[in-house]
Amino acid sequence: MSTIIVGTPVIAGVGELFTTHGLAKKAVVLFDEHTRKLYGDELLKTLSHQGFQLKELVVPAREASKSFSAAYRLYGSMIEDDIDRSWNLLAVGGGVVGDLGGFIAASYYRGIPVIQLPTTLLAMTDSSIGGKVAINHPLGKNLIGFFHMPELVLIDPSYLSTLPQREIYSGMSEVVKYGFIADESFLSFLDLHFKDITELQEPWLTEAVKKSANIKDDVVTNDFREQNGVRATLNFGHTFAHGLEKLAEYRHLRHGEAVTIGMVCALFLSHNLGYLDRVSLERGLSILKKFRFPKGVLKRRFLDIDSNLLLENMFSDKKKLDKKLRFVLLKMLGTAFLLEENVENKQVLKSIDDAHRFFSRKGAH
Ligand SMILES: NC(=O)c1ccc[n+]([C@@H]2O[C@H](COP(=O)([O-])OP(=O)(O)OC[C@H]3O[C@@H](n4cnc5c(N)ncnc54)[C@H](O)[C@@H]3O)[C@@H](O)[C@H]2O)c1
Ligand SMILES: [Zn+2]
Known part of the structure; x- marks a missing residue:
């Protein structure tokens, strides 16, 4: 149902891909601290060379980031920077970033497109696909969310080279x-x-x-x-x-x-x-x-x-x-x-x- 692209480096032709999918080259890029540190500079540079307007967001690398308070903080930062419905959200990380990014995209300005760039094996094969996005509630996991299909899922297995063995299994x-x-x-x-x-x-x-x-x-x-x-x-x-x-x-x-x-x-x-x-x-x-x-x-x-x-x-x-x-x-x-x-x-x-x-x-x- 979504367009899923698998390749290395998947990000190389992403500008063109956005254009052919009718997406503006404007991306709010959401990372967690780990994916920002490992891949952020390189990725933002590549996107910027391809003519993207960018807004960067980072959350702590933990399950607790899938929360309403984290989403609320990020909405604020996006509003302050005049991000409107013409923008897209690119989620760069594991299932935590994908779910939180998808949740924000589904709700911000009544919905902006989300593009998933999964960096864990679980996210590449599971959480980035299928459009279920959610945050947690203190009374239970994934209880507040949407069905919000990603416009694109960009899968690059080479990101897994830095993933701990426990996460691979x-x-x-x-x-x-x-x-x-x-x-x-x-x-x-x-x-x-x-x-x-x-x-x-x-x-x-x-x-x-x-x-x-x-x-x-x-x-x-x-x-x-x-x-x-x-x-x-x-x-x-x-x-x-x-x-x-x-x-x-x-x-x-x-x-x-x-x-x-x-x-x-x-x-x-x-x-x-x-x-x-x-x-x-x-x-x-x-x-x-x-x-x-x-x-x-x-x-x-x-x-x-x-x-x-x-x-x-x-x-x-x-x-x-x-x-x-x-x-x-x-x-x-x-x-x-x-x-x-x-x-x-x-x-x-x-x-x-x-x-x-x-x-x-x-x-x-
Ligand atoms: N939406 C869905 O359909 C769906 C399906 C399954 C799971 N989920 C959700 O996914 C989440 C779990 O996702 P996960 O297992 O990807 O965990 P995660 O997002 O917490 O990532 C695991 C750890 O790996 C780090 N990391 C990510 N990419 C890395 C890389 N390339 N190199 C080194 N470190 C890297 C992260 O920073 C984090 O510390 C849960 O919140 C779960 O509810 C959602
Ligand atoms: Zn599962």
């Missing part, structure tokens, strides 16, 4: 997720080239990024407002992951790490409920076995957690304990569906216990 989790939910042959490719990709070797890295971005874009095109269950399949592993993230206070576990663990649980659940055969289960697990966690993280944030406690925390709200949980399951590797029926708690608990055993056996602590 975190993004890789969503990449593998696309294989599980949508494309068995992509899953085999990821299995075969897992090391190449996580070590940022080309052409495998670009191929994995491109394919993931396309799958996300396809899914979103089929179900933009999450109405027919197709977009919901992107939440494979996420029902478990959200509980783990909550227990880790959204700080001690990266989202992708929680999703990796959540996918192990979801594979077991798919098998235990009779949807996924044993051979596929084992194949799926052997791919997930390749993920690495920082020392102590897996033990403290999953192995030491009682299954009942995790189950409790999978409900988004304590008051909703009687409501049913929604699970995305696999019928086969490459084919996911949103289960409509209620799942008995004992099945969920058993799958968490199976995952506990899997990770203990793996010997990763």
